[in-house]
Amino acid sequence: MISPADSSDAPLSSEAQASSLQSGFPADLGYRMPAEWEPHEATWLSWPRRDGISFPGSFDRIPPILAKMVDALSESEHVCINVCDADHENEVREALRRARARTAHVSFHRIPINEPWCRDHGPIFVKRDREPKLAVVDWDYNAWGWKYPPFDHDDAVPEAIATRLGLPRFKPGIVMEGGSIDVNGRGSLLTTRSCLLNLNRNPDLTKTDIERMLSKYLNVSNILWLGEGIEGDDTDGHIDDITRFVTPTSVVTCVEDEQDDPNYEPLQENLIKLREMNLEDGSPLEVHTLPMPGKVVREGERLPASYANFYIANKVVLLPTFNDNADGWATSVLQNVFPDRKVVGIDCRELIWGLGAFHCLTQQQPKA
Helix, strand or coil: CHHHCCCECCCCCHHHHCCCCCCCCCCCHCCCCCCCCCCEEEEEECCCCCCCCCCCCCHHHCCCHHHHHHHHHCCCCCCEECCCCCHHHHHHHHHHHCCCCCCCCEEECCCCCCCHHHHHHEEEEECCCCCCEEEEEECCCHHHHHCCCHHHHHHHHHHHHHHHCCCCCCCCCCCCCCHHHHHHCCCCEEEEHHHHHHCCCHHHHHHHHHHHHHHHCCCCCCEEEECCCCCCCCCCHHHHHHHHEEEEEEEEEEEECCCCCHHHHHHHHHHHHHHHHHHHCEEEEEEEEECCCCEEEEEEECCCCCCCCEEEEEEEEEEEEECCHHHHHHHHHHHHHCCCEEEEECCCCCCHHHHHCCCHHHEECCCC
């Protein structure tokens, strides 16, 4: 469906954008949200803008890290990069060239963005067995509770991608970010109360309302609620910084060994909850622990460094590392649970200054 030759500079008219909007619920039409380890057609990225706010004072240190990520995906899948215009595209091409990143698998798409966190502002792709096999769920986006305006371009990204790919689009009309949910592809979904029940997202919706929306739009029946996220996480506790499905029946979850660390208690409470949880078929959830790196502090601010913010691609797992003693431990844990993929660690000490890592930057497009 996507190839590097599919780059498009054509602007999208409002009429074209509106044409893909569908009525009804994806679940009723046989769609479901696949697990991240299921086959991908492509990985979508939104390349940061030099005038953006995500990396104050250190923008030039970020493109080489993103280039390593793009290069690591070269033998895995296509990489679709959202850029604002021709100048932005040329800047990205030059960054990839300077880093000697492989680019035969890369396509560029003139889809303007505010900030680079495609996991949260990008589309959620859902899939079914009959045509059209893929569709897009286009949640509303408000920059994690109106924290970082403007976000108008980011909010429009799912619509633009759906139109570019010629896919049906469903519009739930509620705020939801991709990093706030994680699925096993068989009916179970992980999330946190601290994020989804936060009044800065959907103040008029109850927990039951939100569960119904997740069920109707992602085709999940078993919603597993954890509590708090980690210190420094400006998303109010995204699940992709603490606990991730790694198989249909198992998760990895972060634990903090230092009892005086603010993350110790909330992560222990989540661990206890997980060990009491069941899957959609009633069987117990298998739980593997993942270490936390030591504190990463910059300009007096604790940053949300976490090994859980990995990205599962077709042939590799991109793991954020922090020049920490626990880097090797985290690599070993993930290599054990992903024996058929290569775990690629990339230093994210600069990237985490933007308060996110590889999972926050990426959005997978399933293979139809």
